[in-house]
Amino acid sequence: MTSAMAAVPTTIDEVTAPWLAAATDMAVTDVRAERIAEETGFSANLYRLHLTGSESGPDTLIVKLPADSLARGGMEMLGGYHREVQFYRTIAPVAPISTPRCHAARTCGQDFVLVLEDLRDWDNADHLAGLTLERAQTCITALAGLHAWSATADQAMLAQFPGIDNAMTRDLFLPAFGAGWQLYREHADRPVPAAVAHFAEHFADTAAPALSALAERNMLLHGDIRADNMFFRGDALKLVDFQLTVRGAGAADIAYLVSQGLPTAARRGLDEQLVRDYTGQVPGYRFDEAWRHYRLATALLLYMPVVALLTWDAAPERSRRLCLTLIDRAVAAIADIGALEEFS
Template sequence: MTSTAVPVSGAVPGSIDEVTANWLSEALGADVTRVRAERIAEDTGFSAALYRIHLSGSDDVPETLIVKLPAESLARGGMEMLGGYRRELYFYQHVAPSAPIATPHCYVARMTGSDFVLVLEDLRNWENADHLAGLSLPRAQLCIEQLAGLHTWSAGVDEAVLQEFPCIDCSLTRDLFLPAFAPGWQLYRDHTRRPVPGAVAAFAERFADLAPTALAALSERNTLLHGDIRADNMFFRGGELKVVDFQLSVRGAGAADVAYLVSQGLPAEVRRGHDEELLREYVGQVTGYSFEDAWRHYRLAVALLMYMPVVALLTWDAAPERSRQLCLTLIDRAVAAIEDIDALEEFS
């Protein structure tokens, strides 16, 4: 059960009730005699249903594991349309075993039709970072090191592996997310308590027209990106970090991952004055990527990736209060970063 091989065939449970002792015994190749499940991360995980399962059985059965199933809400349809479940399973099957980015051990990764299941190591003894509170500079630097490892690894991997992940500049982004920006931005303006600089407001009004410039530039490099590298997807223990949630992994310029991490993952007062420093640290850990090119990509991505929390605001009426405040906070941080680094100069 410590092998890096991921069992991919066999029955796929349609709900947590089907994750029984018999199913786990077959899936894990161990004797599970009893299982109890509890729902977790209900206020942070919307694209999937997460459960901690408590196990009894033979000596090689872990005390607890994490089971990830499709969402039980409208988010399931969105994830299926985006191919998010398929992307994550492929990542654990073909990338995680050899890429130098630390992830929880994957025991089972299966998918049949629209049903999928991941059975993962439980990181309950690690600290799950809080995206609302934001990251410290040392933790951001640790994450940048992990991202540099993933990006560098992907430069030498079989092209067929990378092609399983969509390009950052794909029809789904252009046809679905860009048009959704305007109503999401209006919700932000309705609920934020912070003034928006005039230049950023003007950019937001023309976002659907200007964003393709960034998308085209960020597709100039064919690097495997995490795609959603936020604090809620990070678990720390001392100087170690493990990263989760690869449903939005895409191909593109590595500076896009760094831009999303830094501009939205760090509070503005922590980030301010460190953008170039952090990006130089990243560039120093990858090959064939000049700081000039990376800085151009970074600035474009800081402005572009504001769309992620903006579009997420469209769930305002159904979202819990923490999620609402998180989206507003992330947009506040992105707006501040856009102004601080003069990101909009790249669109002129």
């Protein structure tokens, strides 16, 4: 098998017209690749393919390949590339959640490739600016559908994805929190409430019980429900990036979405109502249980932007500002909803 016809290309140069035609059954005679999302696609390289030769097919497609940065090693440890391929292969075709059409999803060893519908005519939300309340509510409805469906889905299919309480999170991410938090305190310009600061300073030990609690449910979660992973067109929403998909309590997705995806002024005072709206769409998930999970997850998932700060020296300026902003939002949410009461 020649490099041009390899089952899984290792570089964008190997995504040729013959390879694409074989992988997608499209009549493609020429391909031109354009790198996109260089400041937001940290864990993978994204390219827009401009196609020639297909009269009935799309003019462009998106190709996703492994990152060529340190992020690749992290994704390989997490099994993130494999998770995303499996999501598009087995979950996207049957779950009630809208994603880009997947034309090819392949892995070979640590290499992977996704060929996806190009959503260039959709509006990609901006995680730094934050979501509007209306868009957050649209996303909550989409997540509720996924969570409710997964509660009765084939458990063998869900077992392809790790639980939220896994060794990688306990042994790697929670211990790394301290160094990231120190960076935050050095660069942030907002005060941190004393109780939240104490919680953060003892995070590896204090936050760990939340993982056990969030594993009480076996719903399929997006796991990285950031505004940057949402594409809107009118009232329609498509979600992307399933590298961190896990199983656990659905309210963890909602907590991450609301506490870090909404600007503080847009969120403040609405947390309980948003969780009530969510549980009204997930049969059998009582508000009191979901609210407990929500508060635990709001505090626990502070680790995601804090640990991401460890790339400070190599990260572009937008990434730095984004991490600081998300931590600011999460700290405010933890204090606003009394999340730390769940840890006492």
